[in-house]
Amino acid sequence: MPIVGMAGHVDHGKSALVAALTGTNPDRWLEERLRGMTLDLGFAHLSLDDGLEAGIVDVPGHERLLHNMLAGAAGMDVVLLAIDANEGVMPQTLEHLDILRYLNVRRLFNFVEESILEGTQWVVFEPNDPRLWDSVKRNVSAFLRRVWRDGALFGLTSAEAFFVKCDAENNTQDTIDIGQLIIDVGIAPVKPAEFVVFRIAQFAGGAAVSE
Numbered sequence: 001m002p003i004v005g006m007a008g009h010v011d012h013g014k015s016a017l018v019a020a021l022t023g024t025n026p027d028r029w030l031e032e033r034l035r036g037m038t039l040d041l042g043f044a045h046l047s048l049d050d051g052l053e054a055g056i057v058d059v060p061g062h063e064r065l066l067h068n069m070l071a072g073a074a075g076m077d078v079v080l081l082a083i084d085a086n087e088g089v090m091p092q093t094l095e096h097l098d099i100l101r102y103l104n105v106r107r108l109f110n111f112v113e114e115s116i117l118e119g120t121q122w123v124v125f126e127p128n129d130p131r132l133w134d135s136v137k138r139n140v141s142a143f144l145r146r147v148w149r150d151g152a153l154f155g156l157t158s159a160e161a162f163f164v165k166c167d168a169e170n171n172t173q174d175t176i177d178i179g180q181l182i183i184d185v186g187i188a189p190v191k192p193a194e195f196v197v198f199r200i201a202q203f204a205g206g207a208a209v210s211e
């Protein structure tokens, strides 16, 4: 079930929107109702006409309750950002967006790292030579091209979105001698050609990632 998360500045109508969409007041505590302000995470269930069921997580907008917003943000798949039309964009509007962007990048990073780690385990059974390096490069590039086409990476061309390096430069006689295959990967999750890089080392009996 997808989780729709609320975000936005204090008093910008997040909880009111949840109540309007679901019929559930996400402010469960007496104190929240008395103060007209969300203090803790709130939950509601959303059933859409097309049969889609989703969970809604409501968060506090107050700057001093950011830790509670963070706790809710980790599980969000989609976000509804509420902005009061009279007041416009306010500090926590931007702060919440920053947090969500950061979490999204982290999540993408974990997904890409884990996928490449798992998808290249077979290399340890192959001779560690230029033929293998080419084939690793092709495989990992094909995967990252899909990630890029899905819209998760920035860049008009694939060269701006990612790079994969697996050749004689990062696979030296030393690394070959200790039985390691090295893959350096850069992905651009926020801006074209601004790469966040990590290194994967595959060896018989294990693997390692360094960022």
Ligand SMILES: Nc1nc2c(ncn2[C@@H]2O[C@H](COP(=O)(O)OP(=O)(O)OP(=O)(O)O)[C@@H](O)[C@H]2O)c(=O)[nH]1
Binding pocket: 008, 009, 010, 011, 012, 013, 014, 015, 016, 017, 036, 037, 038, 039, 059, 060, 061, 062, 082
């Ligand atoms: N006029 C008007 N009032 C609204 C609207 N949405 C919310 N309100 C009112 O604005 C006040 C604040 O709304 P909440 O939904 O509690 O705001 P919130 O974003 O959940 O606030 P926090 O949880 O404290 O961050 C409440 O009194 C709502 O009734 C709207 O669309 N129009």
Ligand SMILES: [Mg+2]
Binding pocket: 014, 015, 016, 037, 038, 058, 059, 060, 061
């Ligand atoms: Mg609220």
